[in-house]
Amino acid sequence: MDFTLKIWRQENANAQGSMKEYKVTDIDADTSFLEMLDVLNQQLVDKNEDVISFDNDCREGVCGTCSLYINGEAHGPKKLVTTCQLYMRSFTDGQTIYVEPFRANAFPIVKDLVVDRSAFDRIQQAGGYTSFNTGSAPEANNILIPKEAAAEAFDAAECIGCGACVATCKNSSAMLFVSAKVSQFAYLPQGQVEAAERVMNMVAQMDAEGFGNCTNTGACEVECPKGISLENITRMNREFLKATLVPK
Numbered sequence: 431m432d433f434t435l436k437i438w439r440q441e442n443a444n445a446q447g448s449m450k451e452y453k454v455t456d457i458d459a460d461t462s463f464l465e466m467l468d469v470l471n472q473q474l475v476d477k478n479e480d481v482i483s484f485d486n487d488c489r490e491g492v493c494g495t496c497s498l499y500i501n502g503e504a505h506g507p508k509k510l511v512t513t514c515q516l517y518m519r520s521f522t523d524g525q526t527i528y529v530e531p532f533r534a535n536a537f538p539i540v541k542d543l544v545v546d547r548s549a550f551d552r553i554q555q556a557g558g559y560t561s562f563n564t565g566s567a568p569e570a571n572n573i574l575i576p577k578e579a580a581a582e583a584f585d586a587a588e589c590i591g592c593g594a595c596v597a598t599c600k601n602s603s604a605m606l607f608v609s610a611k612v613s614q615f616a617y618l619p620q621g622q623v624e625a626a627e628r629v630m631n632m633v634a635q636m637d638a639e640g641f642g643n644c645t646n647t648g649a650c651e652v653e654c655p656k657g658i659s660l661e662n663i664t665r666m667n668r669e670f671l672k673a674t675l676v677p678k
Contacts, residue, residue: 431457431518434526435470437482443538449528459519463506464489464496466518483542489514491655494592498543499530504594504653512592512655532597536604536640549639550591550607556635557628558611560620579617586613588656595650595658601642606650608636609666610658616669626673633670 432455440447454470461469464486471481485495496513500506506516521527529543537545589610596602612629615621621628644663651660 431459431521431523433457433466433518433521433524436526436528437543438530439482439542440531440539442541447539457518459517461518462489462514463498463500463516463518464514483540483544485544486514491515492590494590494655497532497545497547497592497594497597499532499597501528504532504597505592505655509652510655510657512590532593534593534596534602534641536602537593537596545593547591547593549641550593550604552639553604553608553632553635554591554611557624557630557632558615559624560615561624573619575618583614583617586610586617586658586662589614589654589658590656592655594653594655596641598649598653599642599645600647600649601645603644603650604636604639604641605644605663605666606654606658606660608632609662612666612669613662616665625669629666629669630673633666 432453435452435454436449437452438447439450452470452473454466454473457466457469464484467482467484474481485497487493487495489496491512491514494512496505498505498513500513500516505511505513506520508516508520531537531539531543531545532547534545536549537547540546587610589607591607593607595606596604612632615628616625648660651658
């Protein structure tokens with residue numbers, strides 16, 4: 431398969447970026463999108479040209495670092511997959527593919543397709559923990575948790591913090607990410623100790639980082655590679671309201 435790639439190139443956060451065109455040929459249909467970029471980078475190395483910078487780590491759809499905006503969609507045209515799990519058979523032979531970084535003021539570009547998503551880390555640090563002393567590892571059945579609650583907490587915890595929700599939202603809102611992190615604790619008894627403090631701190635940090643407001647359009651759930659539900663935003667709003675009513 432042959433492709434024309436129009437890729438965003440930007441030397442650093444302060445440089446003026448632009449789209450550059452590249453050609454790749456004889457790409458196997460079962461090649462992943464990142465492997466295709468590896469092939470292109472090898473071609474650039476052979477020409478003594480600067481390689482294209484892009485984030486990647488596990489390449490197993492787990493870590494979320496392979497975040498690219500492909501033909502106007504976060505992680506590309508396939509649903510419920512990350513970029514590293516996107517294969518070139520999802521495109522047509524001879525197709526032109528546009529590749530850009532995730533766009534958001536809170537995700538400043540580092541170089542080319544790499545963005546700084548440390549804002550997510552700071553939100554997590556603001557409230558994503560439990561502080562009570564558990565001692566040694568407890569017996570799993572000591573704290574009885576309803577199966578439904580455990581399942582909902584696990585579903586929320588599947589969020590990998592890739593930022594697709596932010597990149598997709600026209601307001602660059604981080605509500606889906608933050609609500610998932612709030613929800614994964616809200617369902618469990620271990621998360622109740624700091625429940626009010628957690629949601630207030632995480633929402634405050636989200637606002638401080640410059641993320642926008644939720645649009646209520648649901649685009650974030652559609653593009654999320656883990657299918658995180660909008661119900662988490664409802665739950666976070668409920669937890670936030672509850673926290674404001676708790677006596678200080």
